[in-house]
Amino acid sequence: MxxxxxxxxxxxxxxxxxxxxxxxxxxxxxxxxxxxxxxxxxxxxxxxxxxxxxxxxxxxxxxxxxxxxxxxxxxxxxxxxxxxxxxxxxxxxxxxxxxxxxxxxxxxxxxxxxxxxxxxxxxxxxxxxxxxxxxxxxxxxxxxxxxxxxxxxxxxxxxxxxxxxxxxxxxxxxHPLTEQLAALRPGADEQKRRDLAPPVLLVLPGSRRSEIRHHMAVFGQALGRLRDDGVAFELVLPTMPHLQEAIAEALAGWQVQPRIVVGEQEKRAAFRIAHAALAKSGTVTLELALSGVPMVTAYRTGSAEAWILRKAIKVNSVILANLVIGENVVPEFLQEDCTPEKLSQALREVLGDSALRRKQLEAFAKIDRIMSTxxxxxxxxxxxxxxxxxxxxxxxx
Known part of the structure; x- marks a missing residue:
């Protein structure tokens, strides 16, 4: 010693x-x-x-x-x-x-x-x-x-x-996100845009190349089904500079092309006008909850990693927003449940004035008190x- x-x-x-x-x-x-x-x-x-x-x-x-x-x-x-x-x-x-x-x-x-x-x-x-x-x-x-x-x-x-x-x-x-609430939440003009038609829908496939590879195709198919069903929305995809090329390649087969915004400031600006989001599970779900944006979440990975995670995970939800709130208000579609049909149906609900959307907004209103320091x-x-x-x-x- x-x-x-x-x-x-x-x-x-x-x-x-x-x-x-x-x-x-x-x-x-x-x-x-x-x-x-x-x-x-x-x-x-x-x-x-x-x-x-x-x-x-x-x-x-x-x-x-x-x-x-x-x-x-x-x-x-x-x-x-x-x-x-x-x-x-x-x-x-x-x-x-x-x-x-x-x-x-x-x-x-x-x-x-x-x-x-x-x-x-x-x-x-x-x-x-x-x-x-x-x-x-x-x-x-x-x-x-x-x-x-x-x-x-x-x-x-x-x-x-x-x-x-x-x-x-x-x-x-x-959490450091609680120090960034002003950047996450809308001002008066941004709130007006958040409430206007067509609603702004964020798509957030992940921040790693492997996540983009696993999520982009099914996300694109779900959004295509949503548009085919007559649901109007303005699609925005925030990403970071080092992922732009991978995102552009994956978007080639999408029926609905998003407006791409690059960098942290542009991402936050998109959050402030967003009406709803389709997101890969992770910290971004807490970011969206703090922003007051109802969401549908999904996660896909390789079969071997999925098998390990199923054996190892001991919680009822993998969504951070759900875990912090203490209630499973955000729907999650994992692995074989992550299908275009299921994602598009859930997105239709959070884009409209549904019970699911209202339940999420009520839960998100409690998050400041829960996370207060x-x-x-x-x-x-x-x-x-x-x-x-x-x-x-x-x-x-």
Whole structure:
């Protein structure tokens, strides 16, 4: 065991690891608040992307090296992934930080954390963004007790899940989307467009190439059936620059061609005028719920992955909006249920003044209260727990 180190006479050193873009944004906001709290007495080291770099972090390696999707790709790159895990863990123990903050990406960050805890048990470890222990592999929660000191949860039901599963202490700090409500919700003119005919219908097939491959054909067929049935709508497809080419190729066979909008700002503008949406399940369902946009959701994947997920998933819904609200108000069509017939029928309902649409809008009206963090933004709540964990470790060591 490493000898206790005196840290009262030097600045604080915080090591952060984020390997995906969403985690990079969380890390950057956390760094901002920590610097406000600690001033020039704090130094940051670790792994991150462009957002954390703007806050002064020099990443140990480009996070693009870990942008690997799919089982075959992971197997192919496994030696490289394992090497980066070993090197990152060694960098943490060599830096001897006052705290390690791992951010999302549990397949990578938790392996690093376990190595760090084994090499130097005195380094406190905070996990920012809980793995989905409430949905699958619940045994992970109890296993985390041995190498995580505190979990910072983005979803309000997660602390109770950790308590039930006998995991480490877990605190709800809030979801970053709750800091972006002004960008998600319509102004007066946008609300007028949201209520006008023809209604704006968003189509959101996913943010990964594999998701686009699995969803675009069936989405296109469902929208074609809807148009053939005489339902009028204005179709808008938000995407990101790196996916434009894949989207354009997949749209070639669509009967109804959407207006494509590119980038985060254009996506949010589309959300503010949208009347309804057809979306791949994921975080976007929570985004739509916060925007007040009724939706139909779907998910398709390869047969092998689908078999694994069916065996593993322990919840009644895979839709984040449903899980947060605590009620299955958003219809979900998974695998063999994801058909043009079923999607088009459900879309007809959420586009019209139906019981399904009204039920969703009533449920979405409760979401602010459910996800509230009071007057403190998520990044500030997260920073307070990081600092408290660091101070507790100093007293113990």
């Amino acid at each position: 490493t000898a206790a180190r005196p840290i009262a006479d030097r600045g604080r050193k915080i090591f952060l690891i984020a390997t995906e873009e969403s985690g990079d944004r969380l890390g950057a906001n956390l760094m901002k608040v920590l610097r406000q709290r600690l001033g020039d007495a704090v130094r940051f080291e670790g792994v991150g992307g462009r957002s954390m770099a703007r806050e002064g972090l020099v990443s140990r390696f480009p996070i693009e090296e870990l942008s690997i999707i799919g089982l075959a790709a992971v197997v192919k790159h496994l030696p490289k992934i394992l090497r980066l895990i070993r090197e990152t863990a060694a960098a943490v123990t060599e830096a001897r930080p006052d705290i390690l903050v791992i951010i999302d990406s549990p397949d990578f960050t938790h392996r690093v954390a376990r190595r760090v805890r084994a090499a130097d048990p005195q380094i406190p470890i905070v996990d920012y963004v809980s793995p989905s222990v409430w949905a699958w592999r619940p045994g992970r929660a109890r296993a985390m007790l041995s190498y995580v000191d505190h979990v910072l949860a983005l979803l309000p039901f997660e602390p109770a899940a950790y308590q039930r599963l006998r995991g480490p202490p877990c605190s709800y700090v809030g 009071g007057n403190q933004p998520p990044s500030a709540r997260a920073a307070d727990i990081v600092l408290a964990t660091m101070r507790k470790a100093r007293r113990t060591n």
